[in-house]
Amino acid sequence: MDHLDLFQAIARDPQAYARQWKHEHQAPVVGMNCSYVPEELILAAGALPYRLIGKRSPAAGADRHLQVNCCGVVRRSLEDSLSGDLDFLDGMVFANTCDSMLRLSDIWRLNRLSFFHLDMLLPADLTSRSAEAYLPAVMADLKNDLEEGLQVTLSRQDMARAIATLNRLRRRLTALEAARLSGVFPISGAEMQAIHIAAMVMDRHQAARCLEELLRSGQQAAAARVNDSAARRLVLSGSVLQLPELLDCLEEQGGQVAGFDLCSGSRHFAGLVDESLPPLSGLARRILNRPNCPARHGGLLRRADHLKGLVEDTGARGVVFALPTFCDPHAFDIPMLERELRASNIASLVLEIDEAGAMSEQLRTRCQAFMETLP
């Protein structure tokens, strides 16, 4: 199996990978609900940081705990856990973000779905001076809780090594994205997305190594069609997205997904930890500096500015919003983002992605119509 195939296989079944990893390494796996969880601390503790993205379609299990107007990410994550698909998890770290995640954490704890359960009380307003002072304390609380939960001691060197590994992984991903857009490494958007998803769950050392080798080999991927200079570039914006059919559809219509403003995309990997700072301060600083999730206040127009910057950096001609049904933080921002993009002459399309995350004919038609309007 080549490296690209490996990433794709892991993205298709991350749970099987984590289960096997645990068996082979005889080491703990710690789940995390959000890109704001500093996975470096989990890695430093000798555990596999496993980002929950939810695989299983909701069924009776989640319905017994959650109303229908709860987003798919939360419902699918709970369903995975209740059904036993996440039985490899030794513990869970919940970053407190939106209301649904806050309550998912409570329901998870109440139903004893993991051996240890940690809440990371992330500040809501990332622009305040008090948040800047508080975040290192949040990191310290999480470090202490992880030490207790995993019965380990995290030294400064452990944390520094983990930080260096994650920084290496992020640099390689950035390099790969650049190589892809320059045409050196012409993989499709769906393949790039699979790499993002796999890198959120797999052994981070292995992921960084595979990315390096992938870059070095200059491997030509199968989907050479996107190496088409006429392709009209797009930025995809949203939350957790596992819908390769959407990316394929946009690219079949002559587009190229060039920016991944997603919780399961560049928001997870953006920004490096300053290795010259004490580890906990460095981790806190990255959270403040990285592009914010709409569930955290980063300023009144920061998300619009970030999106416009991403459009400019990638040479995109439009933005496609993949809005998950019942995701309030994203839904609140949509009218403002559309307005701001319009004011900058950037076309945009809002697609509502339902709980099951299926690609309907209606979505296909709307993608097609949008692509026809793009210059």
Next chain:
Amino acid sequence: MTDPDRERRKIKSVARMKEIMTDYYIRAKEAENTSQPVAWITSGGPVEPLIAMDIIPVYPENHGAMIGASKMGGELCAQAEAMGYSRDLCSYARADLACARSHGGPIGGLPRPDLLVCCNNICSTVVKWYEIQARTFNVPLFILDTPMVHTVYPDSARAYVHEQIREFVAFLEEVAGRALDRDRMQEVGKLSVQAQKLWSDILQTTTHRPSPMSAFDAFFHLALIVTLRGTEVCVEYYEQLLKEMHQRIDSSIGAVPREDFRLLWDNLPIWYRTKWLSSRFAEHNACLVADTYTSAWCSSLDHIDEGDFLGSMAEGYSRIYLNQGVDLMAEKIVSMLKTYQADGLVMHSNRSCKPYSLGQYDIQRIVQDRTSCPVLILEADMVDERLFSESQAGTRIDAFMEMIQARSQPGQNPG
């Protein structure tokens, strides 16, 4: 012809309450044309420093309740949807966003704000909602962030909120262009605590049989503790209301004609159907005697130090009912069922309010395990009447009440 029994059961203080609220809104609307600043603030927000600085607080959520009670919610929410806001978003927010543009609603919209104060102890939605209004009105926004108390309240969070209170005062001083008078602040704090204690005492009177007022009455009388706590008029009014409740107890005047069954309500009211719901339960000789919603405005009294209001605000505002874990909420409900000798629990699964509603199914199981109390879940929305089915709710209420009637002798405490 007037029904003498019905007249006797009417709460007489209501007239004074309406007078106070009318004066309050007139004053707030008039302030738009004066130099007195107007602040929009969330319902669980720290209003006392605003009062101490003569900044007029205005509550979009209270306004939302008025919109709901006036049955104007559906129309305003539809306007917000036309503005691009999803139908799945909070109906208080949607109605307010529409009103800000159209000056619609029962009072022609709220006065323009000079500043916005948003505290996320009730939900995260308010942060997104206030971000929009800060852009709309181009005014400064202060966010008081109170990390959720899932099970414990870490020292780091305590210090963080404490620090934000200092930032909040500095923010107000900058906007108002003057320093906070600490003595005045202390006076306002005392009045706030006094009002919260009175409100708590008023809610406690419903432990009496028959209950002198219902949760539906509490929803109405709540407006003052939300909008005017920290003022003398609030204290005076609740003294009057408490006195009336004691008089009603002495005269055995109940909220409903016949109280065979006592129920507890969970979540916000269904504002556009309070009268209908009250009558429907009353037809079954049932009275909703208490609720988790109105009691939230006195739920953190244990954490407030009257002698150091400003210093203890951080903890007080962090440890309110909605800002805690589902298990702590379930504990509270179990305790209330016992305190109020309730025969059943009615949970409003409120489509607009995720922090209140997600977790209710687990609470239902905990309550049933620990009290064997029947639980009814009503699917609805607090303001958007398009999301309410009267026939479905009616059928479910009837079936629930039949179950309660069948399983218990009137007045017995199942807990």
